[in-house]
Amino acid sequence: MSHLLEVQDLEVKFALRFGDITAIDGVSFVLDKGEKLGLVGESGAGKSVTGFSIINLISKPGYISKGKIFFKGNEISSYSDEKMRKIRGNRISMIFQDPMMTLNPVFTIGFQMVETLQAHRKISKADARDIALEKLKKVHIPSPAQRLSQYPHELSGGMRQRIIIAISLLTEPAIIIADEPTTALDVTIQAEIMDLLQELCESDNMALILITHDLGVVSQVTEKIAVMYAGKIIEYGSTDQVVKNPIHPYTEGLIKSIPGTVIKPGEDLVQIPGMMPTLTNIPPGCAFNPRCYLKEAICTTKTPELKDAGNGILAACHLK
């Protein structure tokens, strides 16, 4: 049986004035029904671009230059814009960091939910409202009927994010792509939203792609993890294994640099020297080599491929 979502050797380029730069370079992963995948990386690693390119929402000057994306066995990367619209927001939904990116401030919540449903299905207004109400209940919004007639600005940040989740659930999608869904929220609310996403995936057998920079969040919610660095996946495997026994020196450094993981309070944190290269300036060989404590001659000449590193982990490192 084919996978629910399969991304094969995806390459995304941005056409800039001094030539094309590669934002995503040969990313491949698969996602099965009900599976939760974490895409982790620092800003500029290409994790959001990956998310956007799955639903073909990369804005100009970006374009998919290579690779294929299959959804339920169909190659959606070759779909026309019109055909894609039937998938996007319907079978695959997306949640953004800033809820106000999705919510229109001049319409009520109810109006926006009904509109979303009617865009994808032939359905009467009353029926659409019933479904909207049901979804609002599902995301545990207090007094849901009342919310339908409220405007986005009348709600708090956490509540808005719940509404967004409810909207993304309207069409009963098979996959939700959540791009930093809780970064703008406080910890207590972040935890609630994460619990909610997890619960929904389990109850509806929905797949989740969680794009975030927060390894803590990923390790609690997802089963699989893909760590990205400079446009490539450098480590890919089960979350438990990767977090406990990271193979790639970058993943290792990233985990150890978080206060409270391995270092006692007050002591110096393990730090990765330097910073991630900008996309215009990626070093030859392994992109991580200038910051790597294991670096050897081969790292500066040959780009490592993702290969089996045991424990079900794939890692792109010559030395492991």
Place this chain on the structure above:
Amino acid sequence: MNEENTILSIKNVVKHFDISGGFLDQLRFKNGRIVLEKITVKAVNDVSLFVKKGETLSVVGESGCGKSTLARVVLGLYPPDSGEIHYGGTRIDNLSHEQMLPFRKKIQMIFQDPYASLNPRKTVQQTLEEPLRFHHPELSSNKINDKIDQVMEQVGVDQAWIKRYPHEFSGGQRQRISIARGLILDPEFIVADEPVSALDVSIQAQILNLLMKAGRERDLTYLFITHDLSVVRHISTRVAVMYLGTLCELAKAEDLFANPCHPYTKALLSAIPVVGEKRAKQIKLKGEVPTPVNLPTGCVFHARCVYANERCINQVPALLTQDNGTCVACHAVEENRVIS
């Protein structure tokens, strides 16, 4: 609650902001009459704490809890509505601009957003020499350059980049420059307002290490404002937890994380995601954070607290010191109603 070695003490500080706008915006029509109504954000309400020399006191809380306002009140950027700020025994909140200058050298600040905290039209050199030239007009250019070189080296920015503008640097490097500006006057006390929250994880570690190193080498005292509890646990000597402009708990860092007392602190700690650990059952809070415009009566946390009773709704809890030195403002803790 003064103690030995207190370098900064904040006494009953209150800071409200009037956001009602001009005269016309304040007009309201109520019960058939036109009335003037002011809307105030009650950012900080009667907060008292002290900072001991050489320690790192962290103030944590969620957005809107007044922690950044408190930092700015300490620095005199906002005058407090009432209450006092004492630094090294001198009251500083009522000083004139000129009287404040000697304290400006001693108290410096590091800001959250490295993209906004450096003037985009000034080179690194100009940014760093400005405080020196202002406070030490007698210094020669050579001395100033030496000082800049020395601080740049300490924060790990290449001296060759001194003629560059902020936009040529990455976020982490900018934060280093911002720290260099904070250190260049050789201050004793640094207020750091979320200095790492705008940075990537691997850069965060670099900056935290830098701050801790500078603290050790220069014997600095930090007032550290942040919402990130794992950072707090790592760097703090003591921690103050704020909720809606009020201090709820003040304790030694290890005590607070091992044994949180206040129900809000408990909920906050249970929500931190820890790498590699499936989360223990999070303590769910009921309802929403009230706005600081309409503060709840009594304990500001009562509407969300599982232990709340009649007394919590009516009476504001005082900050009481426990046996182990932890200070908690909670009726339930006082009455031993909290099950740990």
Place this chain on the structure above:
Amino acid sequence: MTKLQKFKESYFLYSFKHDKVAITSFIILITLLILAITAPWIAPMDPYDADNIDIMNSEIPPMWSEKGDSSFPLGTDNMGRDMLSTMLYGLRTSIIIAGCAVLLQAGLGVFVGLTAGYFGGKIDAILMRLADIQFSFPYLMVAIFIGAIFHVVFGVGSYERLAVPLLIVIIGFAEWPMYARTIRASVIGEVNKEYVEAARVIGLSRLTIMIRHVLPNSLTSVMVISTIQVANAVMSEAALSFLGMGMPVTKPSLGSLIQAGFEFIFSGSWWITVFPGLWLVLFVLVINLLGDWVRDVLNPKLYKG
């Protein structure tokens, strides 16, 4: 890296090189400016000197028409002045008036806007209401008022001598709120940034912060609106002159030239009006085109027009 190198690699230069309209406008503008500045040396005759003017030469058509005279390439006006020379001198006068008026506008506007934006509160309210009041006066009314005061104070006789400063004051006063508003908006945006707080933490005085930190960061918007304002000022000057409240016919600006020729357009002497008119349109057009480009490059959000 030197300043020159930086400039060579900048986005500013890059976008300029890739914008044909900007390049063309820039070349025309520079040519016009050079022509205007060097008018006393390159113009065939000095139209201000009564000795050069022969009334017998009046209303000679351009040289390519039948009755043309090759010593007057664009013909002559009703007073017998060479059109080409008069236009070069006229452009010069227009540019001087517009340039100085914009400097005056900018000076006043930046001062008021900076004060209002930085101090806020009552000062802000008073200054901005003042700007609103100023803006609700049509500049023609301002022109009539100030013109009248000038006439009373200095007498009608000295008008010719004082016309240039008078026009500068009128146009300068009419449009300063434009600058005041723009600067205020940008100052309010800057004042809340952390680098201003950082300067306060250092202990700098308000005045120092305002001049050394806030002002330089607000000046981009001044640059953007200045191009538009120069074009507007040239137009205002021309309009005032056309209505007879501007430069006298003896020392014509482009506007007074058009006005002078207007009386003769129906008697067939179209060139007296049309050439200065085209001259004015060309000048204003290239400024506006260049201004559009500058606005796009520097910051598209700042200017609302």
